[in-house]
Amino acid sequence: MEARLIELGGKLWEKGNCKRIYIKEQVIRALINCKTTEFEDSCLKKANTYYDIVGGQFKSDIGTVRVLLNRSGYKCTK
Structure with a gap:
């Protein structure tokens, strides 16, 4: 995952x-x-989102972004 994101x-x-x-x-x-x-486009532009390598999951401060990533099969929390 890390290599792909980079x-x-x-x-x-x-x-x-x-x-x-x-x-x-x-x-x-x-x-x-x-x-x-x-x-959703507006939310994507404003979001502070990162992948926590140690925890193996995404984190985002915007709920809409969390929903989009979770629907796509990725684990994303606040």
Whole structure:
């Protein structure tokens, strides 16, 4: 997963025991691979989303982004 996220444009961040890959709108779109509404588009642009390498799951501050990733088979929490 980590290599794919970085290949798609994610940015690796490490500090102490924390290892994350921060992802932007275009990476999320590649993962969910579905048509989105105008509202969802707006949420994707504003979201602070990352993949927690240690925990093996996505985290996002926007509920709509969490729903989109979870519907696509990825585990995403707050």
